[in-house]
Amino acid sequence: MTSTRILSEIRLARLKRRRKLWLSIHLWLGLLFGTFIAVIGLTGSILAFYPEIDEWLAPGLLTVKPPFADATYKPLVDIIAASVPEMPGEAKQAHMHYPQNAEAACRIRYAVPIAHGATEFWEVSVDPYTAEVIGKRLRWSSHQLFPTTFIDFIFILHYSLLLGEYGELAVSVISVLTIISVLTGLIVWWPLTGKWRQALTIKRKASAERLIFDLHKTSGIYSAAVLLPVLFSGIYITVPKYVVPVVELFSSATYRYWFHSNPNTNLASLGMADAVKIAERVYPSGRLQVIYGAMKPDSTFTVCKDGVKQAGSLLRRRCIVIDRYSGEILDIDDPTIGSAGEVLSHWQWPLHSGQAFGMTGRILVCLSGLLCPLLFVTGVVRWRHKCRASNKSHSKALKNKIVQ
Numbered sequence: 001m002t003s004t005r006i007l008s009e010i011r012l013a014r015l016k017r018r019r020k021l022w023l024s025i026h027l028w029l030g031l032l033f034g035t036f037i038a039v040i041g042l043t044g045s046i047l048a049f050y051p052e053i054d055e056w057l058a059p060g061l062l063t064v065k066p067p068f069a070d071a072t073y074k075p076l077v078d079i080i081a082a083s084v085p086e087m088p089g090e091a092k093q094a095h096m097h098y099p100q101n102a103e104a105a106c107r108i109r110y111a112v113p114i115a116h117g118a119t120e121f122w123e124v125s126v127d128p129y130t131a132e133v134i135g136k137r138l139r140w141s142s143h144q145l146f147p148t149t150f151i152d153f154i155f156i157l158h159y160s161l162l163l164g165e166y167g168e169l170a171v172s173v174i175s176v177l178t179i180i181s182v183l184t185g186l187i188v189w190w191p192l193t194g195k196w197r198q199a200l201t202i203k204r205k206a207s208a209e210r211l212i213f214d215l216h217k218t219s220g221i222y223s224a225a226v227l228l229p230v231l232f233s234g235i236y237i238t239v240p241k242y243v244v245p246v247v248e249l250f251s252s253a254t255y256r257y258w259f260h261s262n263p264n265t266n267l268a269s270l271g272m273a274d275a276v277k278i279a280e281r282v283y284p285s286g287r288l289q290v291i292y293g294a295m296k297p298d299s300t301f302t303v304c305k306d307g308v309k310q311a312g313s314l315l316r317r318r319c320i321v322i323d324r325y326s327g328e329i330l331d332i333d334d335p336t337i338g339s340a341g342e343v344l345s346h347w348q349w350p351l352h353s354g355q356a357f358g359m360t361g362r363i364l365v366c367l368s369g370l371l372c373p374l375l376f377v378t379g380v381v382r383w384r385h386k387c388r389a390s391n392k393s394h395s396k397a398l399k400n401k402i403v404q
Contacts (some may be wrong), residue, residue, distance in 0.1 A: 041372025253341030
């Protein structure tokens with residue numbers, strides 16, 4: 001045996017020993033947190049298509065019929081004004097979801113304070129073609145554990161496991177551990193002997209145990225490219241106060257929810273429609289997507305548009321933060337300007353939702369989420385197979401020892 005071959009075998013043995021350590025980490029992370037990962041992944045798959053699902057579940061409230069081909073919407077100020085009489089005077093406009101297709105209603109969400117410091121969140125649906133109210137619904141109450149709509153239940157389960165602020169932190173920690181699990185899975189999967197075809201395919205006509213192993217292996221490797229950025233973006237969105245300072249160690253970054261309006265008793269607050277006019281002066285192209293309302297004296301308006309056409313930019317979503325009194329633009333989410341840290345920040349929501357790459361991106365995010373339960377189940381089954389094999393081997397060795 002040549003010295004080169006001896007050294008190669010020593011190196012391979014060393015790598016195999018290290019891989020056992022990574023396998024142990026991968027195994028225990030999956031066993032301890034796999035159930036939560038499966039729930040987060042499954043709910044994320046549903047949310048990749050939440051607008052369509054919500055409209056399908058409540059068509060009479062969330063869909064409209066255009067009066068004729070190429071019909072245009074009423075002015076935004078009229079649409080918003082139509083919703084105001086439906087809510088009590090103390091209600092605050094929290095959010096507006098603009099129609100994303102010709103048969104969708106315009107939805108304005110209100111925060112309504114109730115007894116004992118609790119808040120109810122109502123949504124008023126308005127026909128954008130006629131500016132007439134279709135109806136309203138209670139989405140959730142801050143004093144209740146479960147929301148009243150299916151989509152809101154899935155949202156809250158996804159980002160907080162129904163555990164409130166502590167749940168958001170728990171989901172973020174689980175997401176960090178899932179990233180570690182995915183990376184250790186890639187290390188364990190890496191074919192040390194160079195048998196790439198075997199590592200990337202499912203063996204035909206194999207035993208049930210081998211099929212489970214191959215399903216776990218291939219689904220993990222093919223989903224990793226989507227899971228890793230989706231997991232990181234989920235952490236960024238849920239707990240930015242912990243992530244942005246880390247990003248700022250490498251590049252300056254901003255986060256639009258940190259900006260505040262400058263209260264001015266001499267100026268009346270702008271409305272949502274006024275904020276949209278300001279945003280459209282900056283980005284006249286594209287389609288209005290959402291408006292985040294200014295509910296507190298120092299809150300800002302945030303207007304987001306999608307489909308904005310700009311040379312040299314793959315991402316078409318732009319968000320503009322506006323002072324509610326002066327109309328001053330405080331921040332812009334635009335990947336064509338700003339530092340590397342700011343560009344990273346702009347990409348997080350589009351990546352997490354899959355909207356950065358249109359329908360293809362949404363489908364990929366949905367599939368990657370569906371693979372989380374599959375990875376958990378196949379991982380547990382594979383672990384049980386190895387436990388049984390180990391027990392059989394131990395029993396056989398014990399019998400041989402007794403016989404001797």
